[in-house]
Amino acid sequence: MSTTDDLIKLKEKTGMNWKAFAKYFDIPYRTVQDWYLGKRGMPDYLLRLMTYKIEMEGLQRESREE
Numbered sequence: 001m002s003t004t005d006d007l008i009k010l011k012e013k014t015g016m017n018w019k020a021f022a023k024y025f026d027i028p029y030r031t032v033q034d035w036y037l038g039k040r041g042m043p044d045y046l047l048r049l050m051t052y053k054i055e056m057e058g059l060q061r062e063s064r065e066e
Contacts, residue, residue, distance in 0.1 A: 003042045007035055010051055013060045024059075025050060 011021050022032040034040040054060060 003044060003047055004036065004038055006047055007042060010047070010054065014054060025053075 014021060016024065018032060019029055022029040035042040
């Protein structure tokens with residue numbers, strides 16, 4: 001699975017749209033858009049940090065539905 005696929009899955013877990021997702025992480029929307037479109041590579045460590053933050057702050061959609 002590619003980093004792009006992992007990024008999409010992470011965003012879907014939060015239930016946010018792309019702009020809200022970018023704002024939440026304080027990453028320029030254009031950068032997130034480029035990652036999504038495959039124009040730029042996303043660092044693996046950053047994806048791990050983003051996943052960790054979402055898990056620690058309980059922002060996963062599954063967690064909110066329980």
